[in-house]
Amino acid sequence: MTDALSPAAGIPKAKPARRDIGIKRRYAAERRFRAYGIAALSFGIIFLLILIWSVVSKGYTAFQQTMITVPVEFSEQVIDPQNERATDPQKLMTANYPILARNAVAKVLGVAENDRAGLRAVNQMISDGVRTQLRDMVVANPSLIGTTQTVSLLAAGDLDSAFKGQIDLSVPETNRKVSDRQVGWMNQLAESGALAKHFNTGIFVNGASSRPEAAGVGVALIGSFYMMLIVLVLSLPIGVAASIYLEEFAPKNRFTDLIEVNINNLAAVPSIVYGLLGLAVFVNFAGLPRSASLVGGLVLTLMTLPTIIIATRAALKAVPPSIRAAALGLGASKMQTIFHHVLPLAMPGILTGTIIGLAHALGETAPLLLIGMVAFVANYPTTPLDPSTALPVQIYMWANEAERAFVERTSGAIIILLLFLIVMNVGAILLRRRFERRW
């Protein structure tokens, strides 16, 4: 610049250098900014992947269960030594069935009958759940007594973990739950094919249990099913009715404005507040039983209503006015126009919103904790008034258990929950794709 102003004016001027507008610096800033964006986006997606990977890698083994298949002798000596079963039906219920299983496994392993420590070690390899398993077999068919049957026995949780390779066998024997001797037997049984992993149906059908190998989400699934049913039956009609009124009939006045603001705020109220509401109103005031899926369903209904109302109103708004005008012009009443023409056209949008609302309700935990769904329920609830748990609450309870095998179960239950959510959301997307109309 100084050159150009210098007195040597006679010299033909070089082409003036472009004014430095910092283009390099600005482009670098541009690239940095873009990189921040990519970094932010990948941060979110990477954490999504880590989350899913951590759940799946921990949980997929929960769908397999180690079983020991051995010939079990239903010895009369053990079950009913005094032969009283004809007169006293209690006899068959209270017999010492675990001994049968223990003896059967000990026999296969060749553990001597006077080897007390050995027998105890064998006993630790079998789940206590065999008591009910064998009892149910005998009670259903008392003629089994005295015969020998091949039975698949549930392995204990620790042995199950060891067989799946989740217990580090290199740590000293005293610091782990499975002894070297048991590991030796485990390998011996595995080689002979008696001990093997089977598909775990128990996790889908069993109720609560303090033993991880016998615990399942059966009760929780039924509880969640009842709740979803109640939410669907109540919130869909009420939500649709409310939206139709607000969208099509409501005059513009203070009252409808109030309702509008209200619904927007209710959608943002923390879910735990709905739990407090349910506890105070349904349990404390109306006297409905705690832990019942009915109360859970009602609370989740109130929580889902705003979502459904907002989705339904959007769907109703999307139906073009020409449809209404045509129906009204042909002499239909306003009510007929809406119920015969507008509502059917808005239905795909409404159902999509409902499914998404239901999916949220299915994963909701906090309000259910407050109305007492944190319960140890081993029996299937037969009505929505019986105590039960819900799938996310079961996950919460298992997450608080200390045992290694429960971590696997928790992740397994999360996989089940996520599968349900995926199915619902994919259903919603398909519904939208299939029926969505562009006007």
Next chain:
Amino acid sequence: MSTSLILLIVALIGIVGYVAGARRAMALAGGLSSKLHSRPGYYGSFIALWAIVPALLILAVWLVASPIYINSSVRSGFPEEVKALSEAEQGLNFGMVSSLARGMNVLSLEEIERVGSNPAELRAALGAKGVPLAGEPQPFMVEAAGELNTMTALSRTAMTIVVLAASLAGALLAFRQIAPRFRARNRVEKVILASLVVASSIAILTTIGIVLSMLTEAGHFFARVPAWEFFFGTVWDPRFAAAGATDSEGQFGLIPLLLGTLYIGLVAMLVAVPVGLFSAIYMSEYASPKVRSIAKPLLEVLAGIPTIVYGFFALTVVGPFLRDLSSQVNGLLTGDYMNFIQAQSVLTAGFVMGIMLIPYVSSLSDDIITAVPRALCDGSLGLGATRSETVKRVTLPAALPGIVGAILMTASRAIGETMIVVLAAGVAARIQFDPFEPMTTVTVKIVSQLTGDLEFTSPQTLVAFALGITLFAITLCLNIYALYIVRKYREQYE
């Protein structure tokens, strides 16, 4: 007659009424529906509504009111010495009477004859039928139980007759009104409109329910513990009372819980806001439609994952990872392999909550950024600004109020979030500012005060409602303010 049978009969009357009404209308019009004011179905519905709605209303009122009336009249028949007892003991007595009454329904007549006069035998007989009694029934109880049973049976018969009569009368009255020029459709539509209004006022009822229920329970709490001790107390030590004991004092200071809530929320926002905002900017300004169509749903999956899953993730993956990381870092720096980050800490809970909130920030800001008029951005680009300069100098300032609203809405979610903090933040209520130490939140304490055995008399339980109303008030204010900002911003560009 059982309630469900009554319902079934009423429904049947309704269906018959519908068919009869539709036929009658057609018959009156001589088979020409054009002569009718409304379509035949409306005449049918008119009758069905008259048959069903009043009957159901009577049934509902009767079912609610009759037990209250019967109970109070049975109680007033108790001897004077029982009435002098406290409310709780009277309740126990009445419990005995009602289980006696249930048991006497199970027994056959001759059994009642045989044991009726002897309380001890009665108890044994009932026990054998599977109706356990808490204590030996006194003679007045047996009498009261008999009275209770007669009154209940009487009430049930009366209810059946009244409800069915109301249903039939409604149907007949409606049937007589039918005429070709009768405006049935207008009547039916009025009923439908009324039910729509009722449905939409449920939203209001929910809000009123939330506020009233929490205010009453919190009112009971503030009757025991002065409000200033709750709102300005710095110590949280509720001291779980033994069952029945109501005298045990605790300290219910809100400040440590509120600080924990805000601190964890702050950490979460520090993660969520930059990540969410930058993803939104990248997706709306830079990304090709293909990248956008993949990345946007993926981010939204984060919002669809239940919070309990995030809590478990924090508990089993993030917490232990940060703990081990800190012990390794500490070992490399000082040689002492002590972890300085606890597994349950403000950082763990805040970080995981931040990940959960990313999609809220990004989708809300995405909407707001795309709502900025295109002309503003095009003008800036046309004058030679780079994309990032346009975003920083034009788009963001224009979208700022909306983004602030979005951030406030996200913050209210962070404050109300429960499951992540329950599993990952810890339970120690204390005032400190080290993000590596555990802290606790309002929501954690609501859960921990209300799980387990409940007694709605002790301040230890009732405090949860005081916490709840505080939480509700905070989130409500944040949301109303955010909605106000967003609305105002939208009007600016419309």
